[in-house]
Amino acid sequence: DVKVTQSSRYLVKRTGEKVFLECVQDMDHENMFWYRQDPGLGLRLIYFSYDVKMKEKGDIPEGYSVSREKKERFSLILESASTNQTSMYLCASSFPRNPYEQYFGPGTRLTVT
Amino acid sequence: RKEVEQDPGPFNVPEGATVAFNCTYSNSASQSFFWYRQDCRKEPKLLMSVYSSGNEDGRFTAQLNRASQYISLLIRDSKLSDSATYLCVVNRGNQFYFGTGTSLTVIP
Numbered sequence: 001d002v003k004v005t006q007s008s009r010y011l012v013k014r015t016g017e018k019v020f021l022e023c024v025q026d027m028d029h030e031n032m033f034w035y036r037q038d039p040g041l042g043l044r045l046i047y048f049s050y051d052v053k054m055k056e057k058g059d060i061p062e063g064y065s066v067s068r069e070k071k072e073r074f075s076l077i078l079e080s081a082s083t084n085q086t087s088m089y090l091c092a093s094s095f096p097r098n099p100y101e102q103y104f105g106p107g108t109r110l111t112v113t
Numbered sequence: 114r115k116e117v118e119q120d121p122g123p124f125n126v127p128e129g130a131t132v133a134f135n136c137t138y139s140n141s142a143s144q145s146f147f148w149y150r151q152d153c154r155k156e157p158k159l160l161m162s163v164y165s166s167g168n169e170d171g172r173f174t175a176q177l178n179r180a181s182q183y184i185s186l187l188i189r190d191s192k193l194s195d196s197a198t199y200l201c202v203v204n205r206g207n208q209f210y211f212g213t214g215t216s217l218t219v220i221p
Contacts, residue, residue, distance in 0.1 A: 040213065043200070056207070090156060092209075100145045101162065105155035
């Protein structure tokens with residue numbers, strides 16, 4: 001069974017804090033993704049990575065950065081958290097070839113106060 | 114224009130009913146197509162891939178029409194446990210594009 005784990009289920013941070021969200025997958029997937037999910041907006045891609053040390057911006061990268069030093073781990077960094085970054089953050093991984101389906105972690109609900 | 118568009122619903126149907134969801138995608142270069150299911154406060158999980166020839170998995174049937182850029186999901190004999198949000202997902206290259214989801218509630 002594919003396992004994608006995220007470091008926290010719930011997180012509360014203050015405005016201006018630096019926030020690290022960690023994601024680990026155990027299926028040797030090359031591709032990893034960070035999304036945020038908000039009511040009425042669905043899942044929006046923040047960043048993705050198709051290899052170690054490689055990253056690509058998604059649709060909404062502003063205010064975020066990522067790090068992929070090892071194949072199994074993909075970190076999302078909020079450089080200076082703001083209240084509009086309160087959201088559900090979902091990590092996913094996949095192979096870059098058929099089958100293409102993504103496997104998601106359980107999500108981190110981040111509240112910035 | 115959004116990559117993937119879905120009717121958000123909600124769809125409220127009685128047990129045993131048949132319900133159909135539709136989804137359209139804007140980029141004809143899209144390569145792979147999926148339906149995901151997301152339960153309340155849970156992560157999305159793959160329900161089924163969608164192929165041009167159509168495919169069936171038990172009570173679920175998915176269809177793809179590339180000419181019209183349209184994907185559908187049919188659920189027959191709805192069960193209470195089918196209550197969830199159904200996400201239409203399209204893949205192109207290394208990226209996945211998600212619809213905002215269609216909410217289904219199956220009523221006893």
